[in-house]
Amino acid sequence: MTATAASPEVRAALRGQRIEVPSWAYGNSGTRFKVFGQPGVPRTPHEKIADAAQVHAYTGIAPIVSLHIPWDRVDDYAELAAYAADLGVRIGAINANVFQDDDYRLGSVTNPDPAIRRKALGHLLECVDIMDATGSRDLKLWFSDGTNYPGQDDIRSRQDRLAEALAATYQRLGADQRILLEYKLFEPAFYVTDVPDWGTAYAHCLKLGERAQVVIDTGHHAPGTNIEFIVAFLLREGRLGAFDFNSRFYADDDLMVGAADPFQLFRIMHEIVRADALRPGSGVNFMLDQCHNIEPKIPGQIRSVLNVQEATAKALLVDADALAAAQAAGDVLGANAVLMDAYDTDVRPLLREIRAEQGLDPDPMAAYARSGHAAKIAAERVGGQQAGWGA
Ligand code: LRH
Ligand code: MN
Numbered sequence: 011m012t013a014t015a016a017s018p019e020v021r022a023a024l025r026g027q028r029i030e031v032p033s034w035a036y037g038n039s040g041t042r043f044k045v046f047g048q049p050g051v052p053r054t055p056h057e058k059i060a061d062a063a064q065v066h067a068y069t070g071i072a073p074i075v076s077l078h079i080p081w082d083r084v085d086d087y088a089e090l091a092a093y094a095a096d097l098g099v100r101i102g103a104i105n106a107n108v109f110q111d112d113d114y115r116l117g118s119v120t121n122p123d124p125a126i127r128r129k130a131l132g133h134l135l136e137c138v139d140i141m142d143a144t145g146s147r148d149l150k151l152w153f154s155d156g157t158n159y160p161g162q163d164d165i166r167s168r169q170d171r172l173a174e175a176l177a178a179t180y181q182r183l184g185a186d187q188r189i190l191l192e193y194k195l196f197e198p199a200f201y202v203t204d205v206p207d208w209g210t211a212y213a214h215c216l217k218l219g220e221r222a223q224v225v226i227d228t229g230h231h232a233p234g235t236n237i238e239f240i241v242a243f244l245l246r247e248g249r250l251g252a253f254d255f256n257s258r259f260y261a262d263d264d265l266m267v268g269a270a271d272p273f274q275l276f277r278i279m280h281e282i283v284r285a286d287a288l289r290p291g292s293g294v295n296f297m298l299d300q301c302h303n304i305e306p307k308i309p310g311q312i313r314s315v316l317n318v319q320e321a322t323a324k325a326l327l328v329d330a331d332a333l334a335a336a337q338a339a340g341d342v343l344g345a346n347a348v349l350m351d352a353y354d355t356d357v358r359p360l361l362r363e364i365r366a367e368q369g370l371d372p373d374p375m376a377a378y379a380r381s382g383h384a385a386k387i388a389a390e391r392v393g394g395q396q397a398g399w400g401a
Contacts (some may be wrong), residue, residue: 011071013299014363016326017177020326022169023043023283023288023322024360027070027288027319028073028074028296029069029072029296029297029298029315029324030072030073030075030102030297031065031072031076031297031311032078032297032298032300033055033058033059033075033076033077034058034078034397035299035300035302035307035310036052036307036311037051037081037299037397038396038397038398038399039264039301039398039399041165041303046304048306049323049391050387050389050390051307051397052387052393053391053394053397054394054397055193056084056093058075058082058397059075059099060097061308061311064378064383065308066154066312068312068370068371070368072315073098073099073102074099074100075094076105076150077101077102077103077144079105079133080139081399081400087101087144088144089256090144091145102147102148102295103146103147103190104138104146104150104250105137105152106133106137107151108130108133108154109198110155112127112154113129114130117163117349118153118154118155119131119155119171119176120169127174127175131173131175134151134175134280135179137196138179141184146187147186147187147188148251148252148254149179149187151176151190151191152205152225153204153205154174155168155172155199155203155205156196156198156200156202156203156204157201158201159201160201162201165202168349169204173217176189176191176214176218177218180218180219180221188221188251190222190224190252191211191214191222192205192207192217192254192297193205193225193227193230193307194206195230195231197261207231208224212247215249216249222249222389224244224250225253225254226244226253226254227256227260227299228253228255229257229261229262229263229264229299230255230260230315233260238277238278242284243279244280245282245287250287251294251295253294253297254299255275255314256299257269257270257271257274257275264299264300264301265300266302266313267317269315272317272320275317275318276321276325279322280325280349280352282322283322283325283328288322288385296318300314308378309325309375309378312374312378313375316361316374320358325352328348328352329352
């Protein structure tokens, strides 16, 4: 199968793909060992959004930017949303941050101290106010909450406290707003994490209501976890709200999606296509959540968007009828071969064609490199405080 023989439906699906990029990917990031600065890194939320707009300008499929509060705190969020619109992008999910305040050492919404729990809930509700101003639909909640030693706190009581804060936040949502609850196996907590896996997130979402959905961050699982099973299961339940795409070799490495395991990304996108969940109205938000610790950030984001696009194109080229027939016939090798045929298809000629049809440069990485934008922002953005994970 040559990709360029792709059907009009496949081409339309690829033109309609939408990926949301994270504002924090354009700021400095690193590990506990070192956060390396880079020339031209944005200093303000406006500059982060301007960088995200570059990624959309060259890929054509990334017109949405997630914000993280307080990293992207401004006085006027409506003005920030208007600024984004002028650049051809819009503000997407609002990420709460209850993992960097000294008060949250023993937890935020699960903290034994009710005053600290109230403070954390206050921040979650403030983020809904911000969503009202930016026109965002999604409140994304990741809790670093957990414990480091057995006995440190009562596992069940912490779940009670978490459920209470989630219910109060859900109560505050507007009619078309959602909670996206993210889970993570460990880090920064190293014994119990209060939302450690998809089952815990799913159970809390069921208790909350229809507008509570699960986020699958592809870096948040134990090694060897079959993530596409979780995708298929949550799609079947109508509870897959979003992805935080990235890749990893070991832990929550937050590397470029598809860089460490492009076959896994393909298998995930195969479940998405099989469930007809790629279209923007499906309710699944395809977000990146990455850190470009050593590589240039805008090209890193462009490459990441292209990696998702390529995995998606391969998934769209799966011969669904042949696959279903082989599966029904119990033809193990035949069924596997149908999937591998799509995965082994070079989809880059097809994507170059589609970009050219959309008036985009067929090679976004080369086009951005030729643009001189990297040198321009390095020259302009001198002085001030480069953005990072600090408040
Ligand atoms: C936690 C996480 C979460 C974000 C943060 C930037 O590891 O994946 O989604 O808040 O990274
Ligand atoms: Mn994440």
